[in-house]
Amino acid sequence: MDGWHDAADRFGVPRTDAVLLALNLYGLQTRLGARVRLQVSVPVGAQARTIVIAAGRPDSPFTLADSGQLFAGAELVGAAVRTDVDDAVSGYLRCWDGTAWRAATINPASRSKCTGCAPCPTSLEPTADPRLDTEDELHLLLDGLRQQLPHGGSLRDLHEITVSTACYESEDAALEAMMVLRKVLRSRRIDARIVLLSSVVRSREAFRWLAEHVGPFGLFLTADCVTRRNLILKKTKADLLPELMPALLADAREAGLDTSFTYIVGLDSTKDMEPFLSAMLPQVTLFPSLQVFQAHTPVMDGLHTPEADEFSYFLNARRIVESVMVDAANNLVPEPWRCYRSLWYESYAGQPLEGPRR
Ligand code: SF4
Numbered sequence: 001m002d003g004w005h006d007a008a009d010r011f012g013v014p015r016t017d018a019v020l021l022a023l024n025l026y027g028l029q030t031r032l033g034a035r036v037r038l039q040v041s042v043p044v045g046a047q048a049r050t051i052v053i054a055a056g057r058p059d060s061p062f063t064l065a066d067s068g069q070l071f072a073g074a075e076l077v078g079a080a081v082r083t084d085v086d087d088a089v090s091g092y093l094r095c096w097d098g099t100a101w102r103a104a105t106i107n108p109a110s111r112s113k114c115t116g117c118a119p120c121p122t123s124l125e126p127t128a129d130p131r132l133d134t135e136d137e138l139h140l141l142l143d144g145l146r147q148q149l150p151h152g153g154s155l156r157d158l159h160e161i162t163v164s165t166a167c168y169e170s171e172d173a174a175l176e177a178m179m180v181l182r183k184v185l186r187s188r189r190i191d192a193r194i195v196l197l198s199s200v201v202r203s204r205e206a207f208r209w210l211a212e213h214v215g216p217f218g219l220f221l222t223a224d225c226v227t228r229r230n231l232i233l234k235k236t237k238a239d240l241l242p243e244l245m246p247a248l249l250a251d252a253r254e255a256g257l258d259t260s261f262t263y264i265v266g267l268d269s270t271k272d273m274e275p276f277l278s279a280m281l282p283q284v285t286l287f288p289s290l291q292v293f294q295a296h297t298p299v300m301d302g303l304h305t306p307e308a309d310e311f312s313y314f315l316n317a318r319r320i321v322e323s324v325m326v327d328a329a330n331n332l333v334p335e336p337w338r339c340y341r342s343l344w345y346e347s348y349a350g351q352p353l354e355g356p357r358r
Pocket of ligand 1: 114115116117120121122167234
């Protein structure tokens with residue numbers, strides 16, 4: 001892991017992005033703890049942003065003093081203004097634009113009970129996310145979100161509600177859940193786009209049905225990785241072949257849905273990752289969630305591709321994505337609030353990144 005700052009200089013990546021990317025990758029060198037949520041300023045005094053990272057990583061260069069000062073080795077690189085144990089909850093607000101919360105993430109299918117994906121940290125977290133998927137239970141969940149709003153805030157300010165679980169076992173189960181959610185939102189006159197993280201919604205009929213009955217709707221296909229899928233992912237994800245995914249996104253887009261995907265950077269070699277991203281990126285209408293692979297345990301350490309031992313692997317992934325997006329004439333840019341373990345923070349393709357950060 002030595003030399004991550006030199007690699008960032010070689011790639012022309014700003015210091016802030018290099019620090020945050022490395023922090024996501026290496027986690028925090030605390031004695032205890034599996035996963036923490038930080039509101040962190042990098043450098044000290046900068047606008048705070050949310051990140052969720054592994055803790056209890058003895059080899060990490062990053063330490064957090066009781067005062068909140070964040071060090072990389074002996075160097076002060078930032079400050080945490082808030083530190084929480086990351087727990088699996090039923091819902092939380094995101095995308096604070098200075099006047100209102102514009103997005104929420106909800107977890108009605110009890111993500112913490114879902115198992116089967118080796119890189120998934122959910123089972124390591126404390127949990128407070130009972131299954132809440134009937135109409136009455138969804139109203140309760142939304143009431144809980146409303147209580148988190150500032151004075152004068154309204155859930156009608158939301159532009160997007162993401163259903164964070166990829167745990168639905170079948171396409172029909174996912175469609176039914178989306179229909180119930182839309183019904184509940186309509187009854188409260190909330191017109192936010194529903195975004196579902198899923199691998200089980202795959203058919204053109206389903207996309208058309210969602211556009212007609214649930215829209216506005218976005219599909220974030222949980223692609224996650226290209227190689228070793230049977231080993232790494234649960235069956236309902238692994239049985240979707242990566243070579244079918246670009247056409248699946250194209251079908252969803254054709255039906256009138258927003259489209260995007262999740263992908264974990266650090267599991268596949270560059271030679272497997274690059275053609276996959278080149279095929280997927282032209283099909284998105286929302287910038288994808290390209291997440292730095294975070295290992296929380298020594299067993300998870302063993303999942304990464306050997307190339308990911310080098311920090312430059314991640315910088316090269318940034319470069320690949322930027323170049324494919326330019327070639328596809330796609331002017332989407334990362335939305336900093338959307339991904340807590342992103343490849344980008346302050347800058348994208350040499351341009352500053354603006355917008356909400358938490
Ligand atoms: S589908 Fe996989 S990644 Fe998603 S919550 Fe379940 S185990 Fe975790």
